[in-house]
Amino acid sequence: MASTLFFPDRPALVRRLRAAGCVFAEDEAELLIAAADSAEELTDLVDRRVAGLPLEHLLGWAEFCGLRVAVDPGVFVPRGRTALLVAAAAAVAGPAPAVLDLCCGSGAAALVLHGRLAPRWLAAADLDPAAVACARRNLAPLGVPVYQGDLFAPLPVRWRGRLDLVVANAPYVPSGAVAMLPAEARLYEAPVALDGGADGLAVLRRVAAGAAEWLAPGGHLAVEVSANQATALCGILTDAGLDPFVVHDDELEATAVTARLPG
Ligand SMILES: C[S@@+](CC[C@H](N)C(=O)[O-])C[C@H]1O[C@@H](n2cnc3c(N)ncnc32)[C@H](O)[C@@H]1O
Numbered sequence: 001m002a003s004t005l006f007f008p009d010r011p012a013l014v015r016r017l018r019a020a021g022c023v024f025a026e027d028e029a030e031l032l033i034a035a036a037d038s039a040e041e042l043t044d045l046v047d048r049r050v051a052g053l054p055l056e057h058l059l060g061w062a063e064f065c066g067l068r069v070a071v072d073p074g075v076f077v078p079r080g081r082t083a084l085l086v087a088a089a090a091a092v093a094g095p096a097p098a099v100l101d102l103c104c105g106s107g108a109a110a111l112v113l114h115g116r117l118a119p120r121w122l123a124a125a126d127l128d129p130a131a132v133a134c135a136r137r138n139l140a141p142l143g144v145p146v147y148q149g150d151l152f153a154p155l156p157v158r159w160r161g162r163l164d165l166v167v168a169n170a171p172y173v174p175s176g177a178v179a180m181l182p183a184e185a186r187l188y189e190a191p192v193a194l195d196g197g198a199d200g201l202a203v204l205r206r207v208a209a210g211a212a213e214w215l216a217p218g219g220h221l222a223v224e225v226s227a228n229q230a231t232a233l234c235g236i237l238t239d240a241g242l243d244p245f246v247v248h249d250d251e252l253e254a255t256a257v258t259a260r261l262p263g
Pocket residue numbers: 076077078079082102103104105106107108109125126127128131149150151168169170171172190192193194203
């Protein structure tokens with residue numbers, strides 16, 4: 001659709017966004033103005049933002065590690081803190097690795113790792129059909145396949161025991177804490193993207209067990225958790241036969257754990 005010339009009242013827009021609790025109101029105003037093709041469309045976008053929809057779902061994209069990642073409604077919005085997971089994963093990967101982005105959501109991690117690692121094989125997988133469709137939109141242009149199903153189940157069996165790196169930002173919020181999440185997550189992201197079971201580590205327990213089967217000897221699993229779950233997660237990874245190592249970044253308020261399969 002061709003855009004119509006229109007002249008938004010920026011100060012009024014910023015005031016409205018700020019009153020609705022948008023911390024970066026000036027930045028958001030500019031992004032919404034850029035996304036709108038007409039005054040009517042801008043009003044609609046701002047109305048929906050003020051009503052609480054995540055900015056990224058309105059724009060249809062999120063910025064992650066310097067890249068623009070398409071994010072569809074209902075799909076988990078990649079968080080800035082996950083830059084630590086991606087950096088930790090890239091740091092342990094050897095040359096031309098075979099890489100899996102498990103629980104890929106929009107495929108943001110795979111997108112960044114494609115550029116950083118020059119992998120000989122890269123794939124992504126997720127349970128949620130909406131996430132898979134979104135990840136395919138981001139990754140198909142790079143020739144990266146996206147599989148749909150429970151954890152490792154949908155992967156080509158020829159990769160069992162041959163992966164060098166499995167990156168998994170799996171859900172890790174304890175079920176009882178989901179209700180305390182910001183409304184943007186609670187109301188607009190799929191529960192399956194957030195709820196990690198009673199202690200938040202239910203999916204990660206299964207990821208650890210699967211990684212022990214799917215990694216090549218010497219390969220690594222890299223996962224994200226909250227800082228207060230790191231010790232329990234290390235116990236789970238050790239029990240699964242992996243050697244864990246915790247990394248933390250105060251500025252990003254992020255914790256990631258890499259775990260090597262001996263061999
Ligand atoms: C916290 S989101 C992270 C998405 C993405 N990795 C990111 O960082 O933006 C967790 C993702 O795990 C997926 N998921 C949850 N349980 C799963 C399972 N059993 N198998 C595969 N994917 C699963 C959800 O659909 C969701 O997309």
